[in-house]
Amino acid sequence: MREPLPLRLYNTLSREKSDFKPAGSEVKLYVCGVTVYDYSHLGHAMSSIIFEVLHRYLEYRGFKVRRVQNFTDVDDKIIRKAVQEGTSADAVSDKYVQSFFDDMDALKIRRADLYPRVTREIPQIIDIIRQIEARGGAYDLNGSVYFRVLADADYGKLSHRSLDEMLQGTRFEAEQGKEHPADFALWKASKPGEPAWDSPWGSGRPGWHIECSAMVLHHLGASIDIHGGGNDLIFPHHENEMAQSETATGAEPFTRWWLHNGMLRLEGEKMSKSLGNIVQVREAIKRHSPEAVRLWVLSGQYRSPLLYDPESIEAQERALRRLRGAVEFQSPAGESAVDGAPYKQRFIDAMDDDLNTPQGIAAVFDLASAIYKGRDSGANVQAAQGTLREITGALGLSLDTRRVAIGAISDAEVDGMVRQRTDFRTQKRFADADGVRKQLEEAGIVIKDGPTGTTWTRL
RNA sequence: GGCGACGUAGCCAAGUGGUCUAAGGCAGGGGUCUGCAAAACCCCGAUUCGGCGGUUCGAAUCCGCCCGUCGCCUCCA
Structure with a gap:
């Protein structure tokens, strides 16, 4: 990796960016x-x-x-x-x-x-x-x-x-x-x-x-x-x-x-208290995950105004799944590894330019994309997954947490129901299998049938 | 009234003189996987950057005017 450029920050006093x-x-x-x-x-x-x-x-x-x-x-x-x-x-x-x-x-x-x-x-x-x-x-x-x-x-x-x-x-x-x-x-x-x-x-x-x-x-x-x-x-x-x-x-x-x-x-x-048009944090967190709020804030450059819109935060919730999905699976043991370094360099270059988080996040998503493509071609992406965790970590974004609703059913219960559904499917009792899937969906669990079996995640 | 910022695809949002026939995300369309599915993965997307002039070999990017939005000048992250 080449020698990084210095971090530049915009200074209100001088009205320009300078090397920090x-x-x-x-x-x-x-x-x-x-x-x-x-x-x-x-x-x-x-x-x-x-x-x-x-x-x-x-x-x-x-x-x-x-x-x-x-x-x-x-x-x-x-x-x-x-x-x-x-x-x-x-x-x-x-x-x-x-x-x-x-x-x-x-x-x-x-x-x-x-x-x-x-x-x-x-x-x-x-x-x-x-x-x-x-x-x-x-x-x-x-x-x-x-x-x-x-x-x-x-x-x-x-x-x-x-x-x-x-x-x-x-x-x-x-x-x-x-x-x-x-x-x-x-x-x-x-x-x-x-x-x-x-x-x-x-x-x-x-x-x-x-x-x-x-x-x-x-x-x-x-x-x-x-x-x-x-x-x-x-x-x-x-x-x-x-x-x-x-x-x-x-x-x-x-x-x-x-x-x-x-x-x-x-x-x-x-948004200000004196105008009375506020959305309290304690209300917002009932509706949005901390990760989605963070990604939403960082989706704009920090000096620009940001428009509150619950739909925008909800969109980040979906975007996060892409990132989480890219680090959740076990990498194929193949040889041709995906090189995360260019993406990391793009991330650093963007962040060094007065914390250009939108551009940095673009590099993050491109890396996730490369990981998925690598996986599909059987490449070893373990190191790239590590890089993805590293740079999202620099943004304070954890990819290991999901929203788990209070009173949610336990992992063991889900596993049991998934096994039962698999049995139904083996017996071609699809109506029964779909019934189980529907039940799980209502509990916020998504089923995914793949070539190697069935996996599930909480939404 | 003074000072300042911004206007880029349906929405959010980078890019500020040539590599831009313009990143990334959401939505949308097509496909893969699947018994069917899926909020999972892949592919597609603006010949165009508020409008009109100008500078330049070349502009989303520079200059001028106009239109629109916002912030500070008072408590405020």
Whole structure:
């Protein structure tokens, strides 16, 4: 196999693809997680799958990776929900942190190495705000602290907007006394009944963006390799996060590669909690297998928007059978082996080009096809089957699992019924044989009569 | 209003100057296997890339205009 080309990743900051090389011995990867005030939806799943696949692929290409994904567990919506439900903000966030893990585990998304939570990082947050203050990047206003955008000469560089452009056509919240309309809160003075912590500026809580800065700096350092999230976070969240972090540490760049995934849409609109057009993960997994959801997400390039359509996921369910079928059979012991290497090379080339998963998956299906053809001509395809498992594994796609419905009949029962049907067939009692087959079909078992006997699989 | 992305077969989706008379998946048609079957395997599929001009020896790929869809500018993966 020839020397692989370097992995290239598209960077929102530079607006172009460039050869990826981590600064140190391990890739520092931070992914913006969810605000835990409700059940997660498929958009969160999409983002989580994409950055998990990035993690896996980096490892596949020989990098060591440390992935950190945060939970934002203090926020207006959490507080509001706590009030509605007559409970505490902690209780609300605990509940949805747990449900996030349950959902992502159900989707077989490999967990990050660390999941920090804002409320456990308050001292670090206060430290950073003090550093920003010390560098003239912040000012105190009635117990709140604001970031001074004019103190940051290149503010706007991530979202590629000047302050003038940002102000055009938009009204920033006219907070009394702010030096500039785009100045944003690093620390919010406490209001009665809200969670609050002591600080040099009085009792209060962190602003929206500062938490991520603190968690990145604390757990990964002043400059990280990759920062990921949905493209709806580019502005203001990531823009502000970068401005704060670079002001606090003086280290530039704060993030070497900014990666943003496209939005999941429902009926042409972005799926979002505020629009109310969401499909919760816990609903989706009742209907779809984790593998099908993953293949569906990866069927598009991660920067493009993805349209939710249950039929599309269902189609992946059928496509998966092709892949599973290609590794399930025992290879003929023949000599002329099928060479998986060219397919693997195509896969790597595609993935190296900013994770072109659609193209990578095309190579996967072509390899499956070659395996089937090899089998039919009696070739030894064992090594090729291994390659297929290897490259699907790099996508986090397991080919060994099938949907087994709760209360499904046992393998032994199926085997018994299949034997009985074979007896009927031997006796040419086809009506009885078909009756058994129908029964099995209703239980989700598919019968296949081949030259070497009858096999069955669960759908 | 400002900034940006996209429009490729019935559907999803790669390809961004010649190897494209355009990957891969789903659906559809034909076939193999089978007692009949099968959601299993094999074969077939756009002379064409939203529209109109232009650049070029050559464009789905570059430029301009138009039409359409979407995202950010406010909480958001």
